[in-house]
Amino acid sequence: MLANLAELLQDAKKNNYAIASINTPNQISLRAVIAAAEEVNIPITINHAQNEDDHIPIEIAVPLMLDYAKKSTVPISVHVDHGLDMKHIMKAVRLGVTSVMYDCSNLPLEENIAEVKRLMDLVGHLGIAIEAEVGTMPNNMPDEVHGQERSDLSDLSVYYTDPKEAQIFCEQTGVDVLTISFGSVHGMYEGEPNLNIPLLEQIRDLTPNTSLGMHGGSGVPYDQIQKAISSGIRKINYFTAIDTAPAPHLAKLINEADGPVNFWKLADEAMEIIYEKTVEVLRVCKNEAARA
Ligand code: 13P
Numbered sequence: 001m002l003a004n005l006a007e008l009l010q011d012a013k014k015n016n017y018a019i020a021s022i023n024t025p026n027q028i029s030l031r032a033v034i035a036a037a038e039e040v041n042i043p044i045t046i047n048h049a050q051n052e053d054d055h056i057p058i059e060i061a062v063p064l065m066l067d068y069a070k071k072s073t074v075p076i077s078v079h080v081d082h083g084l085d086m087k088h089i090m091k092a093v094r095l096g097v098t099s100v101m102y103d104c105s106n107l108p109l110e111e112n113i114a115e116v117k118r119l120m121d122l123v124g125h126l127g128i129a130i131e132a133e134v135g136t137m138p139n140n141m142p143d144e145v146h147g148q149e150r151s152d153l154s155d156l157s158v159y160y161t162d163p164k165e166a167q168i169f170c171e172q173t174g175v176d177v178l179t180i181s182f183g184s185v186h187g188m189y190e191g192e193p194n195l196n197i198p199l200l201e202q203i204r205d206l207t208p209n210t211s212l213g214m215h216g217g218s219g220v221p222y223d224q225i226q227k228a229i230s231s232g233i234r235k236i237n238y239f240t241a242i243d244t245a246p247a248p249h250l251a252k253l254i255n256e257a258d259g260p261v262n263f264w265k266l267a268d269e270a271m272e273i274i275y276e277k278t279v280e281v282l283r284v285c286k287n288e289a290a291r292a
Contacts, residue, residue, distance in 0.1 A: 002066065003075030005099035005129035006176045008043045009211040009234050017287045018229045021045040021213075022278065023081060023239040025052045025061070030068050032271045033242075036278035037074045042286050044074070045099060047081035047237070050088050058088070062095040077129065081237065086119065093123055101179070105133035109165050116173045131235070134169045135161030135181035137215050140188050142244060153190045156183050160199060167206035177213045177235050184216035187240050193220045197231050204232035211235060218242070222284045229287045238281055245277040246270035 008019050020037075024030040024046045037044045046069065048061045062078060069076035080100040083089040089100050102119050104112040116132045123130075136159040138151035151159075161180040170178055180203055183195040195214075204212060211234035217225065218241035225236065250266055 001072060001075055002069045002098060003043060003077050004127060005045060005077040005079065005131075005235075006127075008045075008075055008077060009129075009176065011043070012234045013211065016230065016290050017042070018225075018234050018236045018285045019043055019045060019077075020217075020282055020285045021047055021079060021081070021235050021237045022242065022281075023047045023049055023052065023237075024065060025049075025056050027064065028267050028271045029243070029274055030065060032274035033278050034068055034072050034074075034076065036275050036282055037076070038072060039275075039279055040282040040286060041074060042282050043076065044282070045077040045079040045235070047079045047239075048092070048097075049081035050084050051082065053088075058092060058095065062092060062097060066096050079131075086115075086122075089119065090122070093126065093128060097128070099129035099131065099176075101131035101133070101177075103133050105136055105179075109134070109169065113169055113172050116169075116175060120173065120175070129176040131177035131179060131213060132169070132173065132175045133179040133181075133213075133215075134166050135159060135179075137179070137181055137184070137186050139186045140190070141186060142188060142240060151185075153185060156181075156185070157196075160196065161203060163199070163202045163206050166203045170207040170210040175210060177211045178207060179213035179215055179235075179237075182214075184214055184220060186216045187218070189219045193224065195220065195224045195228055197224075197227055200228060200233065201231050213237070217281070225284050226287055226290065229285070230290050236285055242274055242277050242281065246273040249273055 022033050065078045077098045080092045082103045104115040138159050159181045182199045212232050213235040214233045215237040217236045217238035
């Protein structure tokens with residue numbers, strides 16, 4: 001069923017788990033991710049990132065996502081990930097998304113606040129949950145995703161969210177989700193990931209009325225993810241590890257085939273692997289041991 005992210009986050013806070021927020025840029029991912037959420041019985045958000053638009057235009061992606069979400073047995077918010085401009089976000093709102101991230105994290109704090117408040121004034125009355133970001137998410141995706149440059153990962157502390165800025169931002173905007181930077185990376189890590197849990201807890205204590213989000217879930221050891229959940233993370237964006245999971249198996253299948261391989265067969269195989277990986281990730285987000 002289609003759900004309101006703000007309500008999902010309230011339940012996640014009450015029961016100490018996190019809403020996984022997963023990009024579904026094709027119908028294979030969409031079906032696999034939703035089937036996994038139904039298997040684990042956990043609410044999720046399914047995402048269309050603005051920079052995925054030249055892979056699958058939002059006019060095609062969102063109606064499909066809404067249709068699947070409505071038919072699902074678990075609550076699902078259809079979400080804009082990293083919306084970068086108001087025009088795109090308003091198009092998404094008209095298409096029926098139930099939550100949006102307006103990423104103005106590259107702007108100075110005051111401008112970031114002003115932009116996010118402008119969006120809230122425009123869509124707040126529609127019950128659309130809003131996510132914003134303070135600090136910077138470093139980027140190291142496997143492919144040059146739609147022109148995004150790779151970040152220097154030698155010192156992740158340069159990207160950290162300033163706790164005072166997070167507090168000011170939340171007090172002045174009242175956003176539903178604030179994504180913070182505390183050691184995670186979009187895409188692949190160099191070396192062992194090391195989330196800064198004390199920084200997360202400091203920000204959590206200064207932003208008591210806001211749900212905190214973490215991007216770059218792929219590659220973070222599951223025990224660190226669960227520590228982050230227990231320290232206040234309520235939304236976890238996860239994509240690369242799920243999306244890259246099928247490739248080695250498909251390559252083997254193609255290499256070992258005697259003759260032509262049907263695409264539907266590859267698609268079915270990919271869907272099964274995405275499903276299995278997503279089930280694994282969702283069990284981590286459900287944090288069942290900590291909830292017991
Ligand atoms: P990963 O691909 O690193 O899991 O991050 C996804 C993400 O944060 C999308 O916004």
